Amino acid sequence: MKKITASVLVGASAMLTSSAAALAQLSPMLPMDRPMPADPSAQAPAAPAADVHSMHMTPEEMTHTQSQKTMDALSPESHSPDLGLERPAESQTVAPPMMPGMDMDDAQVQHRIWLENIEGVFGTHNGGAWDMQGWVGGDFEKLWIKSEGATLNGKTQDAKVEALWAHAILPFWDTQLGVRHDFSAGPSREWAALGVQGISPYWLDIELTGYVGEEGRTAGRLKTEYDLYLTQHLILKPEVELNAYGKPDRAREIGAGLSDGQFELRLRYEFTRRCAPYVGYVYDAKFAGSASLARLSRDPAVDHRVVAGLELFF
Numbered sequence: 001m002k003k004i005t006a007s008v009l010v011g012a013s014a015m016l017t018s019s020a021a022a023l024a025q026l027s028p029m030l031p032m033d034r035p036m037p038a039d040p041s042a043q044a045p046a047a048p049a050a051d052v053h054s055m056h057m058t059p060e061e062m063t064h065t066q067s068q069k070t071m072d073a074l075s076p077e078s079h080s081p082d083l084g085l086e087r088p089a090e091s092q093t094v095a096p097p098m099m100p101g102m103d104m105d106d107a108q109v110q111h112r113i114w115l116e117n118i119e120g121v122f123g124t125h126n127g128g129a130w131d132m133q134g135w136v137g138g139d140f141e142k143l144w145i146k147s148e149g150a151t152l153n154g155k156t157q158d159a160k161v162e163a164l165w166a167h168a169i170l171p172f173w174d175t176q177l178g179v180r181h182d183f184s185a186g187p188s189r190e191w192a193a194l195g196v197q198g199i200s201p202y203w204l205d206i207e208l209t210g211y212v213g214e215e216g217r218t219a220g221r222l223k224t225e226y227d228l229y230l231t232q233h234l235i236l237k238p239e240v241e242l243n244a245y246g247k248p249d250r251a252r253e254i255g256a257g258l259s260d261g262q263f264e265l266r267l268r269y270e271f272t273r274r275c276a277p278y279v280g281y282v283y284d285a286k287f288a289g290s291a292s293l294a295r296l297s298r299d300p301a302v303d304h305r306v307v308a309g310l311e312l313f314f
Contacts, residue, residue: 108138109136109137109138110136110137110138111134111135111136111137112134112135112313112314113132113133113134113313113314114132114133114134114311114312114313114314115130115132115310115311115312115313116131116132116133116311117129117130117131117132117148117266117307117309117311118130118132118309118310118311118312119278119280119307119308119309119310120307120308120309121150121152121282121305121306121307122305122306122307122308123282123303123304123305123306124300124303124304124305125152125153125303125305126152126153127150127151127152127153127154128150128151129148129149129150129151129307130147130148130149130150131147131148132146132147132148133145133146133147134314135166137166139168140167140168141165141166141167141168142165142166142174143163143164143165143166144162144163144164144165144166144176144178145161145162145163145164146161146162146164147159147160147161147162148160149183149184155185156183156184156185157184157185158184159182159183159184160180160181160182160183161180161181161183162178162179162180162181162193163178163179164176164177164178164193164195165177165178166197170198172198172199173196173197173198173199174196174197174198175194175195175196176193176194176195176196176197176209177193177194178192178193179191179192179193180192180193180211182252184252186251186252186253187251187252189213189214189217189249189252190213190214191211191212191213191217191219192211192212192213193209193210193211194209194210195207195208195209195210195221196208196209202226203226203227204224204225204226205224205225205226206222206223206224207221207222207223207224208220208221208222209221216246216247217245217246217247217249218245218246218247219243219244219245219246220243220244221241221242221243221244222240222241222242223239223240223241223242224239224240224241225237225238225239225240226238226239233269233270233271234267234268234269234270235267235268235269235270235276236265236266236267237265237266237267237268238263238264238265239262239263239264239265239266240261240262240263240264241261241262241264242258242260242261243258243259243260243261244257244258244259245257245259248289248293250293253290253293253294253297253299254289254290254293255287255288255289255290255291255292255293256288256289257287257288257289258287258288259286259287259288259289259290260284260285260286260287260290261284261285261287262282262283262284262285263282263283264280264281264282264283265280265281265282266278266279266280266281266307267279267280268311273313274312274313274314275310275311275312275313276310276311277308277309277310277311278308278309278310278311279306279307279308280306280307280308281304281305281306281307282303282304282305282306282307283302283303283304284302284303284304284305285301285302285303286301286302
């Protein structure tokens with residue numbers, strides 16, 4: 001048995017010797033710049049160090065440890081915000097804008113006053129007339145005060161004053177709710193007013209108002225005007241006004257239906273936007289029952305007037 005084992009070892013040794021000789025003969029034929037395979041053990045990342053304490057934990061202790069880590073991750077302290085990224089509190093002072101005038105405040109109270117027509121009247125009856133309005137308020141809510149009328153041959157005619165609360169409903173359009181007081185040579189009248197005012201396409205300035213008065217009286221008024229710029233300073237303004245009443249008022253020479261209308265044309269020259277002298281023409285006509293009542297009082301149903309005055313804006 002020992003002889004057989006020895007012979008096997010001798011044979012294996014001879015085979016290894018011959019194989020080594022063959023490799024030695026083939027080694028010059030291998031490329032020298034071929035990269036050698038890297039050691040797998042050198043590229044493998046180092047395994048994290050084992051937690052020696054956890055290796056000796058019971059299953060109950062390991063479960064308790066994992067639950068404690070989860071509670072720590074969900075605690076408010078672990079998710080506290082970065083104070084450097086927080087917005088300033090409302091009570092803190094906010095820095096003003098870099099450029100003055102760039103800040104906006106829609107609730108800021110403002111006011112405007114137009115002395116639209118302060119004029120002398122020359123025609124069948126001479127005298128003076130006025131048409132003025134103004135407002136105070138913000139972008140969405142305003143209080144309007146309007147007044148117009150005439151004094152011809154020492155007698156007040158078609159004079160009225162209105163106080164209206166305006167609320168914006170669309171760009172360039174307001175609803176208006178308030179009261180109107182008429183005063184002239186006849187008895188005064190009071191009305192509740194509801195209407196709209198705004199600028200239509202093509203820049204027509206429109207006022208449409210309905211009125212309800214004492215003893216079942218009703219009335220309606222339409223007024224529209226337009227500024228036609230002939231030059232930067234010379235402006236021609238046509239204006240149309242119509243008035244209608246639901247029932248006659250003989251004490252004030254007013255008939256039922258379409259009562260009266262005016263067509264006015266004024267040419268003004270604006271030295272500035274706030275001051276402009278003008279000259280103009282006014283056609284004043286009474287219709288239907290109003291014309292009949294005017295003739296009974298020996299007043300003309302149609303009147304032509306030349307006017308000259310000043311338009312002011314504040």
